Every structure is written in structure tokens, then in C-alpha cells.
Amino acid sequence: xxxxxxxxxxxxxxxxxxxxxxxxxxxxxxxxVANEEKYLLDxxxxxxxxxxxxxxxxxxxxxxxxxxRFQIEQDGRAQTPVVPNKSGLAKVEVDETLRKxxxxxxxxxxxxxxxxTTEDGVVFRIYNMG
Numbered sequence: 416x417x418x419x420x421x422x423x424x425x426x427x428x429x430x431x432x433x434x435x436x437x438x439x440x441x442x443x444x445x446x447x448v449a450n451e452e453k454y455l456l457d458x459x460x461x462x463x464x465x466x467x468x469x470x471x472x473x474x475x476x477x478x479x480x481x482x483x484r485f486q487i488e489q490d491g492r493a494q495t496p497v498v499p500n501k502s503g504l505a506k507v508e509v510d511e512t513l514r515k516x517x518x519x520x521x522x523x524x525x526x527x528x529x530x531x532t533t534e535d536g537v538v539f540r541i542y543n544m545g
């Protein structure tokens with residue numbers, strides 16, 4: 416998994432690739448980093464799926480570039496940005512036919528309301544379907 420991520424440049428080495436040192440201490444550190452990244456991904460997925468997720472202020476789990484750097488001042492005070500959240504979302508169970516239609520026909524032509532990618536290439540999208 417470490418060597419198949421979008422951030423890995425080792426794949427370009429081809430046959431010249433040298434695997435990491437099999438030293439137990441190094442492997443332990445590598446496992447710790449991989450576990451930390453997995454934990455962060457899981458935390459991001461939970462946060463993104465939460466009803467309180469706000470596109471303009473997603474929280475500290477997500478890249479800082481996702482948070483607006485600008486605030487509008489009115490009467491000398493910074494205003495809290497009005498960013499729609501997903502409070503109206505509900506998980507809907509659909510049959511296989513509708514799921515295929517959504518995945519193959521509807522979503523590819525729909526423009527996401529929110530479309531951001533993390534450093535490791537994971538894409539988070541929100542669609543407004545009506």
C-alpha cells in the first residue's frame with residue numbers, strides 16, 4: 416500500500432527499485448506511518464459523512480486548502496461565512512437497477528457541489544440531486 420499510493424515516486428524506478436531495509440526497527444516505523452495514514456483516512460471518511468460537515472470549514476482532519484482563507488467584514492467585524500451543510504441528507508437504500516443508473520448515467524453528467532482531493536489522492540464529492 417505504501418508503494419502504490421499517488422505520492423510514491425518509487426514505481427518509476429522499475430527493475431532498479433530497491434525495497435526498504437528489512438531492519439525490524441525501520442519496518443515498525445513504516446507500519447506506524449501507514450497505520451497513522453489509515454487512521455486519518457478513516458477519520459476523514461467519518462467526518463465527511465457526518466451531518467455537521469461544512470464544505471467551507473471541513474475541520475482540522477482535512478487539508479487547510481479546503482478552508483476559506485478570506486472572511487467578509489461588515490461594520491468592522493468578521494462575519495461567519497454561510498456555507499451549506501449536509502443536514503438534509505439521509506441514507507437511502509436503493510435497488511441495484513437504480514444504483515447502476517446513478518453510478519453509470521446520472522453522476523457522471525452531474526456537476527458536484529463540492530469536489531476536493533486530499534494529498535493522497537482520495538476524492539470527496541457532494542452532489543445536490545434536486
